[in-house]
Amino acid sequence: MWIYSAVLLLVGLTQAESPPDETLDRFLNETNQQLAVIYDQAVLAQLLNELRGPNDLVALLEIEVTDDKLLKYVRTLTTRKAKFKRLGLGDTRQRRLLSKFPQLGYEALNDRDLEHVYALASNMSDNYHNVKLCAYKQPENCTLRLIPEVQTIVQGSRDLAEIEYYWFEWRRRTGLATRPQFVAFMDLYKKTARLNGYPRAEDYWFRSLELDGQETMALLDKIMHGLRPLFLQFHAHVRGSLRKMYGEDLVPRHRPYPQHLAEVFIGNAFRRVQAEWYVDLPSPEAGLANITQELHRRGLSTTQRVFWNVAEYFRAIGLPQLEESLWTYAQKVASDDDDRCWHKAWRYYALPRTNFTYCPLNDEERFFNMFEAQADLHYYRAASAQPTLLQEEPFPNFSDAIGKCFSMAASSPRFLRKLGLLRDAKWKELPARLNRLYVQGLRVVFLLPVFYVLDRYRVEVLAGHIQADDNEAYWRFTEHYTGATAPSKRTNAQFDVPAKLLMEVDDQYASHFLSIVLQFQLLKHFCAESGQFENGNPSKPLDLCDLSDQRGIGGILQKGMSLGSSVHYRQVLQTLVGEPEISIEGLLTYFRPLQDWLQEENQKNDLEVGWK
Ligand SMILES: *[C@@H]1O[C@H](CO)[C@@H](O)[C@H](O)[C@H]1NC(C)=O
Ligand SMILES: *[C@@H]1O[C@H](CO)[C@@H](O)[C@H](O)[C@H]1NC(C)=O
Ligand SMILES: *[C@@H]1O[C@H](CO)[C@@H](O)[C@H](O)[C@H]1NC(C)=O
Ligand SMILES: *[C@@H]1O[C@H](CO)[C@@H](O)[C@H](O)[C@H]1NC(C)=O
Ligand SMILES: *[C@@H]1O[C@H](CO)[C@@H](O)[C@H](O)[C@H]1NC(C)=O
Ligand SMILES: *[C@@H]1O[C@H](CO)[C@@H](O)[C@H](O)[C@H]1NC(C)=O
Numbered sequence: 001m002w003i004y005s006a007v008l009l010l011v012g013l014t015q016a017e018s019p020p021d022e023t024l025d026r027f028l029n030e031t032n033q034q035l036a037v038i039y040d041q042a043v044l045a046q047l048l049n050e051l052r053g054p055n056d057l058v059a060l061l062e063i064e065v066t067d068d069k070l071l072k073y074v075r076t077l078t079t080r081k082a083k084f085k086r087l088g089l090g091d092t093r094q095r096r097l098l099s100k101f102p103q104l105g106y107e108a109l110n111d112r113d114l115e116h117v118y119a120l121a122s123n124m125s126d127n128y129h130n131v132k133l134c135a136y137k138q139p140e141n142c143t144l145r146l147i148p149e150v151q152t153i154v155q156g157s158r159d160l161a162e163i164e165y166y167w168f169e170w171r172r173r174t175g176l177a178t179r180p181q182f183v184a185f186m187d188l189y190k191k192t193a194r195l196n197g198y199p200r201a202e203d204y205w206f207r208s209l210e211l212d213g214q215e216t217m218a219l220l221d222k223i224m225h226g227l228r229p230l231f232l233q234f235h236a237h238v239r240g241s242l243r244k245m246y247g248e249d250l251v252p253r254h255r256p257y258p259q260h261l262a263e264v265f266i267g268n269a270f271r272r273v274q275a276e277w278y279v280d281l282p283s284p285e286a287g288l289a290n291i292t293q294e295l296h297r298r299g300l301s302t303t304q305r306v307f308w309n310v311a312e313y314f315r316a317i318g319l320p321q322l323e324e325s326l327w328t329y330a331q332k333v334a335s336d337d338d339d340r341c342w343h344k345a346w347r348y349y350a351l352p353r354t355n356f357t358y359c360p361l362n363d364e365e366r367f368f369n370m371f372e373a374q375a376d377l378h379y380y381r382a383a384s385a386q387p388t389l390l391q392e393e394p395f396p397n398f399s400d401a402i403g404k405c406f407s408m409a410a411s412s413p414r415f416l417r418k419l420g421l422l423r424d425a426k427w428k429e430l431p432a433r434l435n436r437l438y439v440q441g442l443r444v445v446f447l448l449p450v451f452y453v454l455d456r457y458r459v460e461v462l463a464g465h466i467q468a469d470d471n472e473a474y475w476r477f478t479e480h481y482t483g484a485t486a487p488s489k490r491t492n493a494q495f496d497v498p499a500k501l502l503m504e505v506d507d508q509y510a511s512h513f514l515s516i517v518l519q520f521q522l523l524k525h526f527c528a529e530s531g532q533f534e535n536g537n538p539s540k541p542l543d544l545c546d547l548s549d550q551r552g553i554g555g556i557l558q559k560g561m562s563l564g565s566s567v568h569y570r571q572v573l574q575t576l577v578g579e580p581e582i583s584i585e586g587l588l589t590y591f592r593p594l595q596d597w598l599q600e601e602n603q604k605n606d607l608e609v610g611w612k
Contacts, residue, residue: 018089020090021091024094031101034073035102035349035388036388039070040349041062042063043346044062048062049063050333050344050357053334053335054335054340071107074104077101078104081098100389100565106188108195109192117192121504124182124498125505127178128178128498129145131174135153136161136165155264155268155271163261167260168487172494178498179495179498182495182497182498183469186461193462200213200463208395210569217456219581219582220513223584227584230588233595236608236609238442240607242257242262257484258485258487259485259486268442282431282601283431283432286429288439289416291367291411291416292364295367300421301362303362303366306362310370313410316551318551318552318554318557320378322374326356332357336360338361341359343356343357344356344358345374368410369407372404379561382562390564390565391564391565392564393564394565395569396511397515400519401515401522402561404516405519405523409526409527409545409548412544412545412546413427413433434593436543437590437591444587445591447516448513451510452513454500457473457497460473470492471491471492479611517583517586520589520590521582521585524586524589529553530550530553542590542592560576
């Protein structure tokens with residue numbers, strides 16, 4: 001039974017207090033049209049950048065020009081918008097449109113502060129990207145970038161002193177070196193929040209989720225609480241493996257594990273080549289599937305074939321058929337660097353078209369990426385039913401969850417077998433399944449607490465509960481939530497927060513966090529509704545769920561995606577999964593077989609769970 005919920009949508013309408021206002025209507029229509037034209041120029045500039053490579057000056061200039069144009073336009077909008085808001089004009093939908101106007105952000109600061117805040121942000125970001133460390137025991141050799149050089153050295157090292165050296169240097173040169181910038185930045189961020197109408201800066205931090213600071217933290221806390229039992233078992237197991245490798249002196253019982261060693265261990269799950277050589281798999285004899293090899297054997301070795309194969313997948317679950325010209329006009333991206341080469345859909349707001357760019361590499365990652373890119377394409381087209389102001393996803397990274405849900409379903413051994421890959425029956429049996437879950441688990445389960453801590457720390461700073469450079473508070477959060485500790489005691493003489501900020505300093509992590517949790521929730525829902533997953537039925541576990549040909553899914557997806565951001569994400573979720581909130585249950589169900597195995601192994605090997 002597919003459950004539709006139109007009820008919540010109707011509730012919105014009945015709350016309308018004032019009738020629609022005609023002057024406001026004209027203003028909104030004009031804004032939608034003008035924004036669409038400027039957005040399209042920005043998209044074309046980005047597309048040029050993608051096609052010509054990151055150093056093309058024409059594309060970079062074009063990006064700058066359109067940014068500027070948008071900013072100027074937003075400034076003119078801001079005063080007019082304020083007037084309509086003050087008068088309280090308009091019905092619910094009009095007010096929704098008003099609330100989705102682009103905001104000034106830092107541009108609300110005075111010129112001096114504005115210049116300062118940009119300088120601070122780029123100083124921190126440049127520092128992170130340009131810092132060069134000296135090689136271990138080679139004080140003359142100081143040319144190592146953090147990524148990839150230092151990362152690669154540490155990942156391949158068995159020398160404890162070397163791993164430790166780089167851990168300390170990384171933090172000294174990224175964290176301590178930018179402490180004053182970080183502190184000054186957080187101050188200006190608070191000021192920005194106030195000037196944008198948010199007396200509490202933590203509310204501003206999470207504005208794109210349309211939840212206030214307290215609501216967001218309550219949601220994140222609830223998810224962390226739900227994750228805890230699985231995390232504790234997994235943590236205990238990894239600590240056991242580390243103890244085997246490094247001994248009980250370095251990895252004592254009932255203590256958080258040393259972060260520098262755990263990072264090397266967990267980082268191995270992200271290796272592209274031969275991860276099984278480095279990771280302690282539950283069933284080494286069963287191994288991990290090599291899907292790249294299978295794709296080539298099966299003849300799915302051109303991007304064009306993959307494109308149409310995946311297009312057919314989505315058509316067969318009830319989404320619209322893609323037109324021939326989409327591929328005919330598709331262009332190859334400039335970069336074939338592994339980390340930058342991806343398939344991508346491009347949407348326009350005024351132009352009546354969609355473009356597609358592709359990466360010519362044909363491997364496992366690009367194969368699953370095709371599911372994500374085409375899911376985006378369907379999303380863009382569905383949401384184009386909305387006016388420009390309401391076409392964005394309900395919160396950043398929301399659409400990623402849909403794409404990842406389908407690439408995850410496509411990586412199910414049941415589906416891959418249907419496609420003529422993974423013919424060996426062993427891939428559907430428990431030993432191989434546990435291996436797959438273990439590697440996926442290392443990538444997902446250990447990441448969530450790290451994301452949580454980064455947002456928690458900055459929110460505590462914004463709320464004024466701690467100083468911006470309270471390193472000891474940072475380590476209290478890190479120990480409590482991630483079960484990891486520094487190689488030696490850290491105090492407020494050091495500052496380690498910026499060392500982990502792989503994104504810009506003002507990017508919140510909550511939307512990534514929620515997106516990861518949501519992808520499992522979507523999977524569980526679609527699999528349960530289509531009968532491909534049954535709770536308690538060992539022949540229908542969630543990790544084997546195959547969604548191909550489940551025609552009922554398309555209609556629901558279309559309905560949810562076409563809402564864009566015309567309503568709160570809770571109402572979109574109600575449509576998509578029949579419940580209004582993001583929940584950890586899907587993720588827990590997915591990893592259930594692994595959790596059972598971990599628990600048994602931990603008991604069998606007398607591994608303690610948790611830490612003091
Ligand atoms: C604004 O646009 C809507 C939808 O296109 C249209 O129905 C409405 O008449 C327009 N309002 C004005 C005042 O132009
Ligand atoms: C950042 O600012 C500091 C202090 O003003 C300066 O010493 C440093 O060179 C700057 N770093 C970058 C990458 O701009
Ligand atoms: C510097 O150190 C790195 C890492 O140990 C090494 O790969 C490289 O060859 C060294 N360069 C020189 C000039 O010694
Ligand atoms: C999978 O097979 C391909 C092609 O045979 C090979 O190049 C690649 O290294 C293998 N990948 C892994 C993860 O073993
Ligand atoms: C985008 O699509 C249009 C037609 O739909 C085509 O004319 C154009 O060449 C495409 N552009 C790129 C960069 O793919
Ligand atoms: C969220 O979006 C950013 C920017 O597009 C991307 O780099 C990141 O990988 C996304 N996160 C997830 C969990 O999809």
